[in-house]
Each structure stands twice: as C-alpha cells, then as structure tokens.
Amino acid sequence: STAIEANGLVKRYGRRAAAALDDCSFRLPTGRISALVGPNGAGKSTLLTIAAGLSRPTSGSISVLGAAPGTHRAKVSYLAQSKPLYPQLSVADTLKVGAALNPERWDAAYASKIVEQGELDPKAKIRSLSGGQRTRVALALALGKRPELMLLDEPMADLDPLARHEMMGTLMADAAEHGTTVLMSSHIVTELADACDHLLLLGGGRIRLGGGIDDLIGAH
Ligand code: ADP
Numbered sequence: 675s676t677a678i679e680a681n682g683l684v685k686r687y688g689r690r691a692a693a694a695l696d697d698c699s700f701r702l703p704t705g706r707i708s709a710l711v712g713p714n715g716a717g718k719s720t721l722l723t724i725a726a727g728l729s730r731p732t733s734g735s736i737s738v739l740g741a742a743p744g745t746h747r748a749k750v751s752y753l754a755q756s757k758p759l760y761p762q763l764s765v766a767d768t769l770k771v772g773a774a775l776n777p778e779r780w781d782a783a784y785a786s787k788i789v790e791q792g793e794l795d796p797k798a799k800i801r802s803l804s805g806g807q808r809t810r811v812a813l814a815l816a817l818g819k820r821p822e823l824m825l826l827d828e829p830m831a832d833l834d835p836l837a838r839h840e841m842m843g844t845l846m847a848d849a850a851e852h853g854t855t856v857l858m859s860s861h862i863v864t865e866l867a868d869a870c871d872h873l874l875l876l877g878g879g880r881i882r883l884g885g886g887i888d889d890l891i892g893a894h
C-alpha cells in the first residue's frame with residue numbers, strides 16, 4: 675500500500691519566486707526505507723515539511739497515511755535538521771517529555787533501549803552530548819512514539835562515520851521490527867544507498883528519478 679502519494683505538487687515561497695517544488699508526482703510504498711536525495715536547494719526540506727503538515731503546498735495534492743498531511747500527527751515523526759532538544763535537560767527527562775507529548779502511543783521501554791544502545795548515561799545533560807549522541811536522543815524521541823511514518827531531514831549531516839553507521843542500524847532494525855515507513859533526505863546519494871530500498875531523486879524541485887532500487891537497477 676501507499677504511505678505518501680503526491681500529484682502535481684507545487685510549492686512557491688513567494689508569488690514571484692521560482693518553484694521550490696515543481697509538479698512533483700510520486701508514490702511512496704509502505705514499510706520501506708526510502709531515500710530522498712538531491713543537491714542543496716533541490717526541494718527536499720520543502721517536501722518533508724509539507725508531508726509533515728508544517729507547510730502547505732501552493733497547488734497539487736498530497737496524502738499521508740491516506741489523509742491530508744498533519745491529520746495523523748501522532749503516527750508521524752518528523753526530525754528537522756536542527757534537533758530541538760533542551761540543552762539543560764537530562765537524557766532521561768528528555769524522554770519523559772516525549773512520553774508526555776505522546777501519551778497514547780509512547781513506548782518507554784523502546785525509547786530507553788535506543789538510548790542504551792548508544793551507551794548514553796540517562797543522567798547526562800543534553801548540552802554535554804556530542805552531535806551523534808544528540809541525534810540518538812532525537813531518534814529515541816521520534817521512534818519512542820512508535821510512528822507509522824518517519825520523516826528525517828538530513829539526519830546524518832552532523833555525524834561522524836561511526837555515528838552514521840549506528841543511526842542507520844537503529845533505523846533499519848526499527849523498520850524490520852515494526853514495519854515503520856521511513857523517508858530520509860541527504861545531499862549525498864551514496865550515504866543512504868545501503869539502507870534504502872526505494873529512491874526519490876529531486877533536482878530543481880522536480881522528481882528526476884523515482885522507484886524501487888531493484889527496479890531502477892534492473893532497468894539499466
Ligand atoms: P533542500 O532541502 O533540498 O536543500 P529546500 O526545500 O530547503 O531544498 O529549498 C528549495 C528552494 O526553496 C531553495 O531555492 C530555497 O532557497 C527555497 N526555500 C526553502 N525554504 C524557504 C523559505 N522558508 N522561504 C523562501 N524560500 C525558501
């Protein structure tokens with residue numbers, strides 16, 4: 675089935691601005707890890723914020739989990755490029771905030787497990803953590819609500835290779851275990867190649883290539 679379906683999606687940030695998204699149509703399958711790749715300015719963040727219900731398209735249509743974006747907020751986790759963690763809170767208290775914000779879906783044991791896999795001290799303050807450790811906490815917050823759909827904007831950007839590897843491992847394990855649909859962006863095509871089985875290539879606001887990796891490889 676389909677997690678996200680877009681038809682003729684257009685986004686202009688100003689009446690006279692060039693389209694950040696220009697007639698984008700695509701279907702994203704459920705239960706897969708999909709890569710949204712393209713150079714800076716291609717429209718990746720724009721597409722993710724629209725799918726998250728944080729920004730409205732200028733025209734065209736998009737449905738997320740079968741409804742308008744933002745409808746199923748409890749079932750969708752969106753991780754922006756800058757991760758909004760409170761520096762003065764401990765890791766444990768940060769997870770309590772996650773529990774309070776998502777009372778009906780929160781899986782405390784699962785969120786703790788993700789933090790423990792990174793060997794993080796639950797009493798450590800967010801401000802004392804490395805970029806990779808912060809990303810792990812952000813991931814625990816995003817996955818702790820057991821979303822059906824994860825939208826991640828350049829999640830690897832600040833991470834060293836080991837932290838990238840660990841993050842991909844966590845996402846892949848989650849997708850395998852819970853069938854979570856993942857859409858994650860990067861401006862580095864190869865970064866997501868190992869983990870993703872579906873590709874959306876954006877350039878200048880247009881979908882340049884899209885489909886299952888196996889189909890795309892088989893077609894050439
Ligand atoms: P990417 O995430 O691929 O780098 P973006 O979606 O951020 O691409 O940007 C696509 C285009 O839209 C760029 O030309 C960018 O400058 C423009 N843009 C993005 N956000 C805004 C905004 N809030 N206001 C005006 N222009 C924007």
Ligand code: ADP
Nearest residue numbers: 687713714715716717718719720723755827828
């Ligand atoms: P990204 O490539 O992920 O969009 P940026 O650094 O381009 O990251 O954008 C950071 C923030 O600035 C985003 O909130 C984006 O919407 C906004 N932004 C990007 N381009 C523009 C622009 N031309 N005018 C106004 N805001 C912009």
